Amino acid sequence: MDKKDYRTVAENGKAEPEKEIPKDGSICGFDSLHSLLQASLSPQIFQEVSRLLLGLNCGRALETITLPEPAKALSSKHDFDFQAFSFQAEKESLREPRIVRVGIIQNSIALPTTTPLLDQKSAIFQKLTPIIEAAGTSGVNVLCLQEAWMMPFAFCTREKKWCEFAEPVDGESTQFLQDFARKYNMVIISPILERDVKHGETLWNTAVIIGNHGNIIGKHRKNHIPRVGDFNESTYYMEGNTGHPVFETAYGKIAVNICYGRHHPLNWLAFGLNGAEIVFNPSATVGELSEPMWPVEARNAAIANSYFVCSINRVGTEIFPNPFTSGDGKPQHSDFGHFYGSSHISAPDASCTPSLSRHKDGLMISDMDLNLSRQLKDKWGFRMTARYEMYSDLLAHYLKPDFEPQVLSDPLLHKN
Ligand SMILES: NC(=O)NCCC(=O)O
Numbered sequence: 001m002d003k004k005d006y007r008t009v010a011e012n013g014k015a016e017p018e019k020e021i022p023k024d025g026s027i028c029g030f031d032s033l034h035s036l037l038q039a040s041l042s043p044q045i046f047q048e049v050s051r052l053l054l055g056l057n058c059g060r061a062l063e064t065i066t067l068p069e070p071a072k073a074l075s076s077k078h079d080f081d082f083q084a085f086s087f088q089a090e091k092e093s094l095r096e097p098r099i100v101r102v103g104i105i106q107n108s109i110a111l112p113t114t115t116p117l118l119d120q121k122s123a124i125f126q127k128l129t130p131i132i133e134a135a136g137t138s139g140v141n142v143l144c145l146q147e148a149w150m151m152p153f154a155f156c157t158r159e160k161k162w163c164e165f166a167e168p169v170d171g172e173s174t175q176f177l178q179d180f181a182r183k184y185n186m187v188i189i190s191p192i193l194e195r196d197v198k199h200g201e202t203l204w205n206t207a208v209i210i211g212n213h214g215n216i217i218g219k220h221r222k223n224h225i226p227r228v229g230d231f232n233e234s235t236y237y238m239e240g241n242t243g244h245p246v247f248e249t250a251y252g253k254i255a256v257n258i259c260y261g262r263h264h265p266l267n268w269l270a271f272g273l274n275g276a277e278i279v280f281n282p283s284a285t286v287g288e289l290s291e292p293m294w295p296v297e298a299r300n301a302a303i304a305n306s307y308f309v310c311s312i313n314r315v316g317t318e319i320f321p322n323p324f325t326s327g328d329g330k331p332q333h334s335d336f337g338h339f340y341g342s343s344h345i346s347a348p349d350a351s352c353t354p355s356l357s358r359h360k361d362g363l364m365i366s367d368m369d370l371n372l373s374r375q376l377k378d379k380w381g382f383r384m385t386a387r388y389e390m391y392s393d394l395l396a397h398y399l400k401p402d403f404e405p406q407v408l409s410d411p412l413l414h415k416n
Helices: 002-011 033-040 041-053 068-078 119-137 160-165 174-186 259-263 265-273 294-305 369-379 388-398
Strands: 083-086 101-105 142-144 188-198 202-210 214-220 245-247 252-256 277-284 310-313 316-324 333-339 343-347 364-368
Touching: 033 041, 033 369, 041 160, 041 259, 068 083, 068 119, 101 119, 101 277, 119 160, 119 174, 142 277, 160 188, 174 202, 188 214, 188 277, 202 310, 202 388, 214 245, 214 294, 214 343, 252 343, 259 265, 259 294, 265 277, 265 294, 277 294, 294 343, 343 364, 364 369
Parallel strands: 083 364, 101 142, 142 188, 252 277, 277 310
Antiparallel strands: 101 364, 188 202, 202 214, 245 252, 310 343, 316 333
8 A cells, every 4th residue: 555645645635536445454554543644744733633632641742662672673573563652640749659561462363263273372372472572571560462362253253163262261371471470570461261160161251360470360251242243252151250350469450341341331430449550451343343432432431430541452354264144134254354453551631642553463561650540530539529329329220120211201292
């Protein structure tokens, strides 16, 4: 795709000729909306557009972090997007800053879905190794991978053979990551398809929280399962039974809201009520379905709950051997569509990083001063003004079989 071609159209302001949507998942040949805007606008206008799109952190645009050369070399050699930013908080008189370095990884699968399952999994491990190494050598404290990172996102197919990818919480994916956790003193969040062997081999969509000593701190199971489009996930695993746990780690209190849970404001709220300072949202979602929602929901959750949100999405198009349909009238097809990456981090003060690439693997690193969370609670008072008792009463009432919605009709409406 010719980038210059698109810029010329924007500059002369003429009606755009019909262009083919790039098949590589790029945005008119650019990695992200941010890079498209940067290349298309004058520096002054770009600065103003960025301010409006990404907000300001403590009154300033987000600063970038200089990354270590060996980590940068890994990104060049293995061709993954590598970006790093720093969220500041105001200086306080009675508390030291609490700065945590967080990393999030997005990636495509490594081998076609027709190759033996074992090879597919090993190839993903191999592909992720340099990206995790880059995070480790950059001093990341808490690292999170994408939803079901150890397999293709085969839940569209409804074929049961993909269940073979499921692993116990202490299975080989956890063991693979435990080595990195120990090597780099890093907490790692590992979202997997879980097989609970002790409970009749049941399957769950689970995030395993590995402590910075390589220990397993705990797990959280996805609360809300999509039943939309090709997301036929309820064929594979059950609604989570772990509530809304917050994990107190060496680097702060973290929680995981897995993918579709991001459409549920009460899910976000519950992690906040339990004291989360950073909530990770490992996801797998496609452009046609959710792209306009993606930059909005996580950012809104960060604002409403006064915590940081780290949004992670897979990349690429995964093609499956047998075509499928999903009862939506669409012709049979063999892929979900394009997983659009675009991972990013949102802060409680409404500032946000630019997104990682829409079509390439990537590692986003961000320093965040967790003091910002309480500073925003003090400033906006969302917790204090929340009127939880009012909503608790409404919900209790709503759950009763004799619930009647509180609607006052205009009497004139029904007069005739
Ligand atoms: N993995 C998953 O829950 N995807 C659902 C689609 C979406 O929430 O955008």
